[in-house]
Structure formats: structure tokens, C-alpha cells
Amino acid sequence: MGVGQAPVVKRPWLPRWLTSEHPFPWLFPAAALMVVFGLYPLYKAVETSLYKKNAATRKLVWDPDFNWTKVLFDERVWNALFNTLMYTGIALFFQLVLGMLIALLLDSDRKGYGLLRAMMTLPLVIPPSVTAMMFLLMLNGSFGVLARGLVAMGFIPPGFPILGDSSTAMAGVLLAEIWQWTPFMVLIMLAGLRSLPKEPFEAAAIDGATPVQAFFRLTLPMMSKVIAIAVLIRGIDLMRAFDYVKVMTDSGPGTATETMTSYAGRIYFGNADFPYASTISLLTLILVIVTSTLFMRIFKVKL
Amino acid sequence: MELSRRWQLLRDVAAVLVTGIFMFPIFWWALTSIKPISAVFDKDRVVWFDFVPTLINYGVTLFGMSRSQLAIDDGLGMGVAGSSSYDSRQSILDSIIISVGSTAITMVVAVLAAYALSRMRFNGRDSFLNWVLGQRFMPPIAILVPMVTIYAGLGMRDNQNLVLGYVGIILIYALMNLPIALLLLKSFFDDVPQDVDQAAMIDGATRWQSFSKVVLPMVKGGVAAAAVLCFIFAWTEFLLSLFLTTQIRAIPVKIQTFVTSTGNEWGFITALGTAAIIPSFIFILLVQRHLVRGLTLGSLKE
Numbered sequence: 324m325g326v327g328q329a330p331v332v333k334r335p336w337l338p339r340w341l342t343s344e345h346p347f348p349w350l351f352p353a354a355a356l357m358v359v360f361g362l363y364p365l366y367k368a369v370e371t372s373l374y375k376k377n378a379a380t381r382k383l384v385w386d387p388d389f390n391w392t393k394v395l396f397d398e399r400v401w402n403a404l405f406n407t408l409m410y411t412g413i414a415l416f417f418q419l420v421l422g423m424l425i426a427l428l429l430d431s432d433r434k435g436y437g438l439l440r441a442m443m444t445l446p447l448v449i450p451p452s453v454t455a456m457m458f459l460l461m462l463n464g465s466f467g468v469l470a471r472g473l474v475a476m477g478f479i480p481p482g483f484p485i486l487g488d489s490s491t492a493m494a495g496v497l498l499a500e501i502w503q504w505t506p507f508m509v510l511i512m513l514a515g516l517r518s519l520p521k522e523p524f525e526a527a528a529i530d531g532a533t534p535v536q537a538f539f540r541l542t543l544p545m546m547s548k549v550i551a552i553a554v555l556i557r558g559i560d561l562m563r564a565f566d567y568v569k570v571m572t573d574s575g576p577g578t579a580t581e582t583m584t585s586y587a588g589r590i591y592f593g594n595a596d597f598p599y600a601s602t603i604s605l606l607t608l609i610l611v612i613v614t615s616t617l618f619m620r621i622f623k624v625k626l
Numbered sequence: 627m628e629l630s631r632r633w634q635l636l637r638d639v640a641a642v643l644v645t646g647i648f649m650f651p652i653f654w655w656a657l658t659s660i661k662p663i664s665a666v667f668d669k670d671r672v673v674w675f676d677f678v679p680t681l682i683n684y685g686v687t688l689f690g691m692s693r694s695q696l697a698i699d700d701g702l703g704m705g706v707a708g709s710s711s712y713d714s715r716q717s718i719l720d721s722i723i724i725s726v727g728s729t730a731i732t733m734v735v736a737v738l739a740a741y742a743l744s745r746m747r748f749n750g751r752d753s754f755l756n757w758v759l760g761q762r763f764m765p766p767i768a769i770l771v772p773m774v775t776i777y778a779g780l781g782m783r784d785n786q787n788l789v790l791g792y793v794g795i796i797l798i799y800a801l802m803n804l805p806i807a808l809l810l811l812k813s814f815f816d817d818v819p820q821d822v823d824q825a826a827m828i829d830g831a832t833r834w835q836s837f838s839k840v841v842l843p844m845v846k847g848g849v850a851a852a853a854v855l856c857f858i859f860a861w862t863e864f865l866l867s868l869f870l871t872t873q874i875r876a877i878p879v880k881i882q883t884f885v886t887s888t889g890n891e892w893g894f895i896t897a898l899g900t901a902a903i904i905p906s907f908i909f910i911l912l913v914q915r916h917l918v919r920g921l922t923l924g925s926l927k928e
Contacts, residue, residue, distance in 0.1 A: 343834035349742030352735040360801040367772035448906035450862035452878040514918040563765035608768040
């Protein structure tokens with residue numbers, strides 16, 4: 324490659340930590356970006372949450388306990404927390420089960436399956452806000468094709484506003500979420516399935532194990548690491564869900580689909596109460612940190 | 627395991643059916659974009675294929691054609707209020723500038739850091755990796771509130787100066803994509819044996835030379851995959867661009883403005899939406915091979 328002949332450029336006047344032999348110059352741009360746009364705003368968010376917004380004068384007053392006490396007794400926070408956890412749990416369950424089933428279905432070397440697998444990846448790259456619009460269109464009470472289908476099957480009365488009724492709005496939002504991100508699980512499960520060794524399955528088949536037994540006794544245990552990583556990454560993204568809720572229901576009707584993130588957004592835009600919006604945002608961060616750390620400890624996963 | 631022919635046929639049918647179900651929303655979306663208004667809003671029946679296709683929605687959103695033409699063609703005299711707000715050419719340009727700009731910055735920053743984290747042994751290496759990972763896990767909303775205030779203070783949010791506005795969004799997207807790009811690139815660098823750059827350095831190359839002339843060319847595929855993923859994530863991002871700028875309307879935000887108090891302009895929404903997802907579809911098919919690794923931050927390989 325000619326590197327052998329390249330003269331070694333030595334710059335003795337440069338301190339060693341500024342040369343390429345030292346990690347500093349390599350890491351500095353990344354560190355700078357993460358400090359300026361990550362740590363500093365985070366510090367400002369914590370600081371902002373310690374102020375109280377005076378409703379009358381619209382001034383910020385130093386009052387460290389105010390927002391953090393308020394948050395504990397705010398029923399809407401508990402509602403949003405419940406919605407966030409329910410949203411995360413239901414979506415994870417469906418994405419995991421459907422993802423595994425579809426992966427098993429598509430895991431074949433036959434002709435045409437490669438095309439089907441490639442098609443399955445397409446939903447992943449649609450902007451979530453556009454996906455939300457897709458389902459808004461299909462779930463529209465008066466002309467939505469999906470709503471019409473549900474009416475024809477007798478599940479809902481004609482003209483029923485699925486996203487406008489507090490009993491079904493969350494299901495409607497979840498439908499978009501599950502549609503878009505089940506392919507994520509499919510892809511990861513497929514990668515996991517393809518990396519499994521063949522011998523245990525051959526041995527099991529000789530011993531007369533049924534495919535179902537082989538799945539539960541062999542496939543699942545051997546895939547546990549892959550499943551744990553998929554659940555961790557997906558779960559973190561689910562807990563900060565915003566786009567679908569914002570576009571499809573705007574947290575409504577009432578607070579039926581309000582999640583932590585969308586509640587913070589509502590406080591921010593609606594009341595311009597920056598300190599309280601910061602507090603709720605930080606609570607979301609704490610939720611993510613606590614649950615992901617617990618998950619990583621319990622299931623012994625490391626990314 | 628061998629399946630009997632009947633079971634195999636059943637499996638083929640099921641596989642096609644399931645994929646079809648997942649393709650349906652995209653199909654319906656694209657179909658709606660070429661329907662005339664009357665077919666979209668038909669309250670009596672679902673219109674499948676019995677309509678006269680029209681490209682007017684694309685004409686208005688992508689080429690800035692007059693909206694009044696739409697009303698004339700459709701034989702409806704409904705609310706023709708001018709076309710400027712549906713002309714999305716500026717938004718497409720904004721999205722391209724933001725996505726390309728942030729991808730470029732992310733890649734430069736991430737390639738450098740990933741190389742060092744893969745190749746050098748130093749104190750705090752694991753802490754740095756954890757910091758990066760933590761950055762990936764941080765909900766954007768946590769930094770959003772102060773960022774809005776900071777950007778507004780710097781004149782980056784209301785964009786009297788458009789360039790400042792672009793810089794602001796590009797930098798925040800670069801941060802958003804940094805962890806995934808960095809961890810993905812690190813996993814590609816880890817695949818290259820350490821002996822490779824050791825040999826180059828024994829031959830007298832500096833660290834920089836062994837990186838730029840030897841190792842980097844060996845991970846070209848990985849760099850391309852990471853760049854494509856960064857581009858797609860920037861292209862589809864919604865929350866940050868919704869809050870952090872008032873003048874720059876990236877496509878995901880622009881589409882939301884077609885939701886009006888009198889009704890949703892589904893024709894324009896679906897046309898712009900369809901146009902916006904086509905580049906992503908092309909890109910994602912190009913990096914199929916590295917997709918799983920990218921989505922799992924380099925921890926699973928296909």
C-alpha cells in the first residue's frame with residue numbers, strides 16, 4: 324500500500340496529547356457535541372425545574388421543592404405514567420410475539436422469501452409522524468378503510484370515531500405503533516434464528532421432538548440474548564413515545580392517550596410553564612434510566 | 627426440517643398474506659395520493675380502483691402548481707384559498723439540507739471517536755462508551771425545553787437568520803445520531819484485526835496514517851451503512867424539528883400543517899408523504915445487509 328515508504332511526520336513541537344497517538348483529538352469532537360448539546364441542556368433542565376413559575380407575574384422564582392412536590396401530587400402525571408407503561412407493555416408484547424411468529428414464517432431459503440423479508444423492512448423507514456397520518460386516514464370514522472372494515476365485521480357502529488373515543492383511542496394509536504415496529508422485531512429475530520446452530524435441532528428431530536417442543540426447548544433459550552437486546556432497545560424508545568400520540572390524538576380525548584412525553588409537551592406549549600415541563604421531562608428520563616438499568620441487571624444484558 | 631408439499635404451500639400463502647397486510651397501509655396511502663377528492667371522502671362506500679387517477683396532488687405539493695386547478699378538475703368549488711401553503715418545495719429542500727448536513731457532521735465525528743474507542747487502550751474508555759450509550763437512551767424531551775430557550779436566545783429558533791436555523795437543527799440531529807453511528811462504526815472497526823494497523827505502524831506510519839490509509843478503506847461498507855441510517859433518522863425526525871424551529875419546516879412537520887380546522891387535505895398529505903418515503907425505501911434496500919447491526923447499535927451481527 325506504500326505506507327511503508329511514507330515518511331513519518333514527527334512534530335516534536337506538539338504536545339503528545341495533541342497528536343494522533345493520543346486518544347484526545349479523536350474523541351474531542353464527539354465529547355464536545357455531547358457536552359454542548361447533551362450535558363449542558365440536561366444541566367439547564369435540572370436547574371429550570373428548581374424554579375417556580377409565578378402565574379401572575381410570569382417570572383421565575385427560585386423554589387427548589389415546588390415542581391418536584393407538585394409532580395408527586397399531580398394526578399395527570401400518574402395518568403401519563405400509567406399510559407406510558409401500558410403503551411410500552413402492550414406494544415412490546417405484540418411486537419415481540421408477532422415479530423417472532425413472522426420471523427419463523429419468513430425464515431426460509433425458498434425463492435421469493437428474500438423479497439418478502441426486504442418488503443417487511445419498509446415500514447421501519449417511514450417517518451413515524453407520517454405513519455400516524457396513515458392510520459389517521461384509515462381509522463377515520465366516516466371514510467377510513469380500516470374503520471369501514473371494523474364496521475362491516477360488526478365490531479363498531481357506523482361512524483364510530485375510534486380515535487375520538489376514550490375507550491378505543493389508545494388501541495388506535497397502538498395499532499400504528501405496532502404496525503411500524505413489528506418489522507424491527509422481525510428483522511432482529513430473523514438474524515437470531517439464522518445464527519442458531521443446526522445440530523441441536525437435528526438431534527432433537529431424531530429424538531422425536533415436535534417442532535413446538537423444539538421451539539420452546541431450543542429456539543427460545545438460545546435466542547434469549549437476542550430477545551433481551553431487542554426488548555431493551557424497543558422498550559426505551561417506547562417509553563419516550565411522542566409522534567403517534569401527538570399526531571393521532573394530541574393526547575386526547577381528554578387525557579386518555581397522554582404519555583409522559585406528550586404531557587410535558589402539552590405543559591410546554593399550553594401553559595408555557597417551562598419549569599414544570601422540565602420536571603416532567605426529567606421524570607421521563609428517570610423512568611427510562613431506572614427501568615433500563617433494572618432490565619439490564621435482571622436479564623444480564625449488555626449492549 | 628422438511629415440510630410436506632401441502633404444508634409448504636400453506637406456509638407460502640401465509641407468508642405472502644402477512645407481508646401483504648404489512649404493505650397495505652403503504653399501498654392505501656399511495657393510492658389515496660392519486661385519487662380525486664370525491665373518491666377520498668366518499669362516505670357511502672370504499673373507493674378501491676374505480677376512480678380517474680390524478681397527479682394534481684403531486685403537482686401542488688412538489689411543483690407548486692395552483693390549487694385552484696384542483697377544484698376545477700374535480701368540479702368542486704370548495705375553499706380555494708391560494709396554493710402557497712401547500713407548495714412543499716422549500717420543505718423538501720429544508721429536509722435535504724438538514725439530513726445531508728447532519729449526516730456529514732455525525733459521520734466525521736463518529737468515525738474519529740469510533741476508531742479511537744476500537745483501537746486505543748486508555749483510562750475512561752468504558753466510561754466514554756457508557757456515556758455514548760446513555761446519550762442514546764436519553765429521551766429527547768429531557769433536553770428539549772432548555773434547548774428551545776437556548777436556541778431562542780441565540781436567534782436560532784425564529785430564524786431571522788436562516789443559516790443559523792439550519793446550523794441549529796443540523797447540530798442537534800448530529801447529536802441525536804452520534805451514538806448509533808459511533809457504536810455501529812466501532813463494531814465495524816472491531817471486525818478489523820488489530821494486526822492490520824500494528825503492521826502499518828511498524829512500517830513507520832503514524833496513527834493517523836494507519837487510520838486514513840489502511841483501516842478506514844477496509845470499513846467502507848460499514849461507513850456507508852451508518853451514513854444511510856443517520857440520513858434516514860434525520861429525514862424522519864419529528865419532535866426536535868417541531869419544537870426547535872419555527873421557520874424551517876422539514877417534511878414531517880410540513881405535512882402536519884395540512885391538517886386544518888376545516889378538514890384534512892388528504893390528497894396533499896398523501897402525495898407529500900409518498901414522495902417523502904420513496905428516498906428512504908431506496909436507501910434502506912441498499913443497506914439491508916447491515917440493517918440489524920445498525921438497529922441494535924452494533925451488538926447483533928447478521
